[in-house]
Amino acid sequence: RKEVEQDPGPFNVPEGATVAFNCTYSNSASQSFFWYRQDCRKEPKLLMSVYSSGNEDGRFTAQLNRASQYISLLIRDSKLSDSATYLCVAPRDYKLSFGAGTTVTVRA
């Protein structure tokens, strides 16, 4: 089983819609998690950190469910500029495990 697994999508949503997707992790010892955004094979950039039960930053909400070992990302009021691939990351000691990414396409 992979350390971090994500639904690859694509999630194709209209502007203004809400979209949510999950990331499951296998290492129950992981304490912190991260969501990165990657545009078209460019470098990933940090979107949000998740240290406890969840985190909210504007239209983005990340939630952590330790019992079921998953993290979710919810995007409200989607914008065209939200079209990207979203990568879930779980640290393991000094290593980092990335999910393969969830692709979101927001259409006008």
Next chain:
Amino acid sequence: EAQVTQNPRYLITVTGKKLTVTCSQNMNHEYMSWYRQDPGLGLRQIYYSMNVEVTDKGDVPEGYKVSRKEKRNFPLILESPSPNQTSLYFCASSLRGLAGEREQFFGPGTRLTVL
């Protein structure tokens, strides 16, 4: 400007010809790492370094070498490249390698093709 730089950005080479991809950061970060990204597989960590002269294997270290002689530089060496090393490579750095201080700052990527 705080940044991670990689060179070259694009490289086409032939099997067996040794190459080095350089990575440099100007943020005084302790932790640096190399990843490769392949379709459907996501980012996989090749090697990481917690500080000068301290390196360790990631998940896919076979066929790669690294060194960390200076804090700012972390070159990736392919002694004898093979076609299965054709990939998009990212270097990244962070302040430390401890959980909770893990925002990774990525370089722009190096697209390597091995013929």
